[in-house]
Amino acid sequence: MQAFVAPQDGYDLIGDVHGCGATLATLLETLGYHIVDGVYRHPTRKVIFLGDIIDRGPRIRLAVQLASSMVNAGEALIVMGNHEYNALAYCRRARPRAGGEHRDFLRSHTSRHNRIIRETLDQYQHHPDEWDEALRWFMRMPLCLELPPLAPGQSGLRVVHACWDEPLVRTFLERYPDGCIDEDFLHESIEHDSFAYRVLDRMTRGANLRLPEGVEIHSGDGFTRRSFRTHFWAREPRTYGDVVFQPDNLPGELESRWLSEQELANLPYYGPEQPPLFLGHYWCEGLPALPAPNIACLDYSAVKFGRLVAYRFSGEATLDAANFVWVPVPREPSRRPVPEELSRDTLSNQSFANGASQ
Incomplete structure (x- = not known):
């Protein structure tokens, strides 16, 4: 792996x-990246991926x-999403438990x-070595990034897939300065009362609130949910509607339901x-917009059309x-749209989901 060198002009952050x-x-070609030696590159900028590269889509590989x-x-950075974490846990044999x-x-x-995970495993079915390498790559993904300004007078930035919980992030980075987990941390994460579970749950899945007993959401993705996703930039939230x-x-x-003291505390x-923060994860819809002057969510449901x-990002403190x-x-x-610089053979060899071109 080539060492990462900060770009001259800024970062292009890409959602799920x-x-x-x-x-x-x-999208890379639209942003001015071109294939050089088999890799998309830009002369003065680099990419940061916000995680969730896999699952659901027609060309996962x-x-x-x-x-x-x-x-x-060395042309991009990435943080781990909940789908990469899920894949690691799905494919890891558990150790004997007490x-x-x-x-x-x-x-x-x-x-x-x-x-x-079915679509991912189906697309890698005849490429087991490639899947093993993908899993090794997932383990090398940090959970968050905190990058310094590129030039005097500019702002640095922070990146996490779902939620930047400052006290939790600080404690995690004190123990894991590079932001990457290890095998022990991964195995510990299945214990709901563990530090590893709290870190991975909050940083890759975000903050959630349980729905009242007997209430369910029948989600647009076909799942039934008993909790809902919340944001974390309302200064003084009072109701569920303030944070959903x-x-x-x-x-x-x-x-209009009032948040309890316990819910507010959590x-x-x-x-x-705080510095500009970039997120994915939340399945936004419509035209991209900023939920706060220093926060951008970049997940706009590409795989759902x-x-x-x-x-x-070029160092601005206000997005x-x-x-x-x-x-x-x-x-x-x-x-x-079809990319111009990928060969037809590359596209046809990785065409799935009834030939969908995504």
């Missing part, structure tokens, strides 16, 4: 790819190959978990005085919505 490999290549080749060549309780894998192979951050509406009158807070979104760049993903395959 979820296997939309052709769309990723198109291509997405992994594009992103990992850039990271290995009391003799037996568990085959760190992430149980339930019908729900099988469904989430997901495309699914809360049932009934729940948006919500982190990221204030406007939304947009694959990037933000061109600007004019710096969003995106590639739309229409439902009709014939209308989807």
Whole structure:
């Protein structure tokens, strides 16, 4: 792996790819990256991927190959998403547990978990060595990044897949200065009362609140949920509606429900005085917008025919919505953009999901 050298002009941060490999290549070309020696490169900028490269999409192997080749060549950085973590846990045999309780894998192979990773495993079915290398790459992904300014007078930035919980991040980085977990940490993470679980749950899945007893959300992705995703930049939230951050509406009158003292105590807070922060994870919809002057969420549901979104960061302390760049993903395959610099053989050899071109 080539050492990473900070770019001259700035970073292009890219949201959740979820296997939309052709769309990723198109976005990179839109941003001015070109294939040199088999890797997308830019003369003065570099990419930061926000995690969730895998699962769901039609060209997962291509997405992994594009992103990992850039990271290995020193042309990009990446943070781990919950889907990379899930894959690691799904594929790792569990160690014997105290009391003799037996568990085959760190992430149980339930019908729900099988469904989430099925497309990835299907696309790697005839490429087991490639999948093993992808898993090794996932283990090398840091959970967060905190990068210094590129020049005097500019701002640094922070990157995490889902949630920057400052006290938790600080404690984690004191123990793991490079931001990367190890095998012991991964195995510890299945224990819900462990530090490893709290770190991975908060940083890759974000803050969530349980719904009242008997209330469920039937989500647009086909899953039934008993909790909802929250943001963490409301200074003085009072109701569920002040913090909900997901495309699914809360049932009934729940948006007006008052937050309990315990719920308030469990919500982190990221204030406007903090450095710019970039997130993925939250399945935003519509035109890209800034939820706060120093926060950008870049997950705009590309794999669900939304947009694959990037933000061109050049050291500004106050983010600007004019710096969003995106590639739309229409439902009709014939209308989807096709990258110019990938060979037809590369695209045809990695075409899945009924030939969908994403």
